[in-house]
Amino acid sequence: MNNCEYQQIEPLSLPTPRPAAVEEEEEKARRKWEVFPGKNRFYCDGRFILAQQSGVLPLTLGLILVTTVLFFVFDCPFLVKHLTVFIPAIGGVLFVFAVISLLQTSFTDPGILPRATPDEAAYIEKQIDNSGSSTYRHPPRTKEVVINQQVVKLKYCFTCKMFRPPRTSHCSLCDNCVERFDHHCPWVGNCVGKRNYRFFYTFIVSLSFLTAFIFGCVATHLALNTQTINVVFDFSSCTAVELVICFLSVWSILGLSGFHTYLVASNLTTNEDIKGSWSGKSEAEDTGNPYSYNNILTNCCSVLCGPMPPSLIDRRGFVPVEQSSQTVSMEMVLPMPAAKEIKVVVGPTPSQLPPSRALQVPSSPLPATPLSLTGRPQFSCLF
């Protein structure tokens, strides 16, 4: 084998990435989030992901902030004086929990499945044609698998060019297949799926506690206040605003929390519940849901406290250049459908290594790398 030939060929990677290699950089190296085919928006160079339509996320945040601020400003002084100092403390903790889990729900990758590579798609098509189950394109292609003695149909996704895993659904708003798809929530501006369901659940539970708590405190305040004579006009109108907001929202949020508690306990998703995937079964079967552990505690633990799966879309990795291009051109040939506009990205300086999947780089990364190889898992595991 020649010793020096590999230096002549630039760029070097194949469509199949090497297990322990770092993806090479061109001067205009692009990160994968820039060429992501789904309808998502990315912030902070791919660290945060949001749906294209943020829905009413600003409204949600605004309502929570306004109500809590009004509560702290107008009700807490009175209640601290008349009742206990723990009231603002409890309110503060609930508020922090609610806001943090809301932001995490909104900015976390819900479990998006990356689309099939062209090779994969061709392989699957070949298999379908060989098996003769579908000779033309348009009828939905399905594949049946047996999961825990139940027959489950897997549908073929024409957008993502793959058979969807069980419990995966394609969100038309985000144009992505999402694992364990629950629903697309406009209030948080993102899909709720496998990776951010626990954040979503924490959010609605803490929000329902917060709303109920504020409602209770405000009602107490008003009740106690009528006993005293002085009622300042703008003082009580703010309290009334809080009362109205809380009263209107507490029922729906409490109801939603209750509904999701039921879903968690039976290991169902909203999508499955609405479609009645498992409820149409006959009485003779103990349970229609093949994913349930048939034990409420195990179901809850597995959904809420299970291991946190990683993000599969590798937003901050660099797009590899296909070997077939073989030219040192300014343009990059992308394995995935190209992004809408060509963006010139400032490539890393020579002292920096392009960040790659940190798991695949062997033990000694460059110490001077600010785009740290350890940075990726920390962000990816959260988002």
Add this chain to the structure above:
Amino acid sequence: MERAGTHGEMTLTGEKRDWTHSLQDMRQQAAIAAKVFIQRDYTNGTVCQFQTKFPSELETRIDKQQFEETVRTLNNLYAEAEKLGGSSYLEGCLACLTAYTIFLCMETHYEKVLKKIAKFIQEQNDKIYAPRGLLLTDPIERGLRVVEVTIFEDRSLGR
């Protein structure tokens, strides 16, 4: 063309360079003959498991037992990553109590096992698959959907 960060000339450890050297030579001198995709096995639910059925395209290249052993070990590793047990519950509960901010500073159990898997695949490629003109791709690069096995043409390896 000398450029820092270019693959093969990076200032990583020498042994890494030698490893990629031999794989690179193989890749540049060998064309890709075919690719085989090992699909997921859903009989146990949504846990990440791959089918151990031996694909016919690999019959001439590798031993059936060897291949099945690789896939079985991979499956065991993924099962370990997704295992529901005391330690994972503890991690989950602790994360919940800290409003999940603990994920910012801590590597999750799953990520640790993914590193193990990456290392395992690298070893397998080194020892078993590269000498036979095959290359395994880490499933995480394919969204945990498939294990991609690239089959290179034989000519450059002198077999």
